[in-house]
Amino acid sequence: MSERKDLYADQSHIPLRFWGYSLTESPARFANPDLVQQLTNPDIDADEASFYLWGDVGRGKTGLAVAYAMTRLAWDNPDVMPSSVSYWPVSRLLREIRSSFGGDAQLEASIFKECRAASLLILDDIGVEKPTEWMQSTLYEIVSVRHEERCATLFTSNLSIAELNARIGERTTWRIIEMCGAENIVHVAGPNLRDRA
Ligand SMILES: Nc1ncnc2c1ncn2[C@@H]1O[C@H](COP(=O)(O)OP(=O)(O)OP(=O)(O)O)[C@@H](O)[C@H]1O
Ligand SMILES: [Mg+2]
Numbered sequence: 001m002s003e004r005k006d007l008y009a010d011q012s013h014i015p016l017r018f019w020g021y022s023l024t025e026s027p028a029r030f031a032n033p034d035l036v037q038q039l040t041n042p043d044i045d046a047d048e049a050s051f052y053l054w055g056d057v058g059r060g061k062t063g064l065a066v067a068y069a070m071t072r073l074a075w076d077n078p079d080v081m082p083s084s085v086s087y088w089p090v091s092r093l094l095r096e097i098r099s100s101f102g103g104d105a106q107l108e109a110s111i112f113k114e115c116r117a118a119s120l121l122i123l124d125d126i127g128v129e130k131p132t133e134w135m136q137s138t139l140y141e142i143v144s145v146r147h148e149e150r151c152a153t154l155f156t157s158n159l160s161i162a163e164l165n166a167r168i169g170e171r172t173t174w175r176i177i178e179m180c181g182a183e184n185i186v187h188v189a190g191p192n193l194r195d196r197a
Helices: 003-011 033-040 061-072 090-099 105-117 133-148 161-168 170-180
Strands: 051-054 085-089 120-124 152-157 185-187
Touching (some): 033 061, 051 061, 051 161, 061 120, 061 152, 090 105, 090 133, 105 133, 120 133
Parallel strands (some): 051 152, 120 152
């Protein structure tokens, strides 16, 4: 992999273990050929297309989301300015925002700014947190900006849309539905890929 790609993957906080992932090599491709085709469609509008990938643990959702980011952004083409990607496991995102309370307003502002500014934001594992008013309003704040600005956002979750609705609330869920559209809300099927290990 090129140094350039490594640099941008690092800045995106994409975990090192995912850097080599690709859509065409994803072990999830066998059970989800249509989804892989959708994600590799060259006609996709990468600035706006959002996806909600949901399913049981170990189906390859995170791997697909990260591989999409790695391929979409032309990091290997020196003639193309790489877009900015921001990868956040939602539980860590909320923890960091929470930890900035009582002092570090700058950290909090910089996290929100990063979530707003990223060309592609990956919100990994949305809905794992216990529903609290604070969690719901914080997620709303992040998702509603992406929705308003029509910015590409990839969500992964263990929850169906109905289950998500119960967990994070209607206002945020409806925005996710609108951003992705029915065709990009996709159930990721297949075996638990971790069973192979
Ligand atoms: N694109 C890929 N290339 C290589 N290996 C992959 C890829 N995607 C997934 N895997 C393998 O499959 C395993 C499970 O994939 P992944 O972590 O994406 O599942 P998940 O659906 O996000 O699970 P969870 O719901 O627990 O977050 C990974 O730990 C990795 O070993
Ligand atoms: Mg995952």
